[in-house]
Amino acid sequence: QKEVEQNSGPLSVPEGAIASLNCTYSDRGSQSFFWYRQYSGKSPELIMSIYSNGDKEDGRFTAQLNKASQYVSLLIRDSQPSDSATYLCAARPNAGGTSYGKLTFGQGTILTVHP
Amino acid sequence: SQTIHQWPATLVQPVGSPLSLECTVEGTSNPNLYWYRQAAGRGLQLLFYSVGIGQISSEVPQNLSASRPQDRQFILSSKKLLLSDSGFYLCAWRSRAMRGNSGNTIYFGEGSWLTVV
Numbered sequence: 677q678k679e680v681e682q683n684s685g686p687l688s689v690p691e692g693a694i695a696s697l698n699c700t701y702s703d704r705g706s707q708s709f710f711w712y713r714q715y716s717g718k719s720p721e722l723i724m725s726i727y728s729n730g731d732k733e734d735g736r737f738t739a740q741l742n743k744a745s746q747y748v749s750l751l752i753r754d755s756q757p758s759d760s761a762t763y764l765c766a767a768r769p770n771a772g773g774t775s776y777g778k779l780t781f782g783q784g785t786i787l788t789v790h791p
Numbered sequence: 792s793q794t795i796h797q798w799p800a801t802l803v804q805p806v807g808s809p810l811s812l813e814c815t816v817e818g819t820s821n822p823n824l825y826w827y828r829q830a831a832g833r834g835l836q837l838l839f840y841s842v843g844i845g846q847i848s849s850e851v852p853q854n855l856s857a858s859r860p861q862d863r864q865f866i867l868s869s870k871k872l873l874l875s876d877s878g879f880y881l882c883a884w885r886s887r888a889m890r891g892n893s894g895n896t897i898y899f900g901e902g903s904w905l906t907v908v
Contacts, residue, residue: 708895719881719902720835725895764834768895776842777823777885778850779897783834 679703680767682782689789695752697785699765702746708768709741710779711750715761723763724750755789762786793818797882797900804907810855810869812903814882817863822884824865825897826857829879841865842887877907 679702689695697711708727712720726732726739726748738751748767752759766779797814804810816822826838837850839857847857854873858866865882882900 710896717904719899722896722898766835776840776848777895777897778825778837778840780837781827781835 680765680780680782682763682765682785684783684785686786686788689755689787691755691757691789691791693755693789695755695759695787695789697750697752697763697765697787699748699750699782700746701748701765701767701780703767703769703780704743704746706767706769709739709748710766710768711737711739711748712764712766712781713761714764714784720764752787755787757789757791760788793884793886793898795882795884795898795900797903799903800901801904802906804872804905806874806907807871810867810872810876810905812867812880812882812905814865814867814900815863816865816884819863819884819886821862821887823887823897824859825883825885826865826867827881827883827899829881831878835881839867872905872907874907877905879904 681700711724713723714720724737724739726741729741729743732739736753740749762784764784765782768779794817824841827835828838829835839849841847841859844859844862855869880903883897885897
């Protein structure tokens with residue numbers, strides 16, 4: 677069973693702090709990783725994708741990937757109350773070209789940024 | 792640009808009644824299409840995916856079925872709903888025209904909230 681694991685939280689941080697969200701995956705062959713943000717009652721929206729080891733930055737968001745440790749993280753700098761949402765980690769399984777783009781999702785981490 | 796539309800947004804159905812959720816994608820051709828379900832407080836579970844018209848693969852045995860009558864249309868159905876079918880249903884698409892890692896991203900529709908009573 678290919679799994680993606682996240683700490684369900686909730687994670688609470690003060691406004692302006694760095695929020696750190698973590699994710700591990702079991703399929704060592706996974707190549708593509710994604711972070712989605714989901715506001716309550718809404719559908720997930722893509723924040724970041726990462727494919728190579730190391731860091732990838734986009735504005736206040738930084739995704740980090742360590743394939744050796746099978747670990748993906750998302751850092752949110754200068755957290756704002758509007759960042760309060762559930763963050764979903766997803767991985768594309770390695771199925772020898774037959775995965776058809778399917779993603780495996782973690783259960784999500786609830787983030788609350790308080791003023 | 793590509794857009795995805797899903798409807799209805801919300802529905803309340805009695806146990807044993809039929810279900811039809813519809814999804815259409817605009818601005819792209821021959822996409823991969825997916826139906827996911829999210830139960831309360833849980834992650835996303837892939838139900839069905841389709842790589843072309845009439846081609847449906849089921850990930851989880853259940854009370855639901857899917858169909859793809861047109862290239863950019865994906866339908867989720869049930870003949871008789873169960874209480875356990877309640878949840879947030881999400882249609883998603885992925886471009887098959889983009890190669891490599893850039894083509895791996897999937898995008899979600901607005902979702903349909905189903906409550907079976």
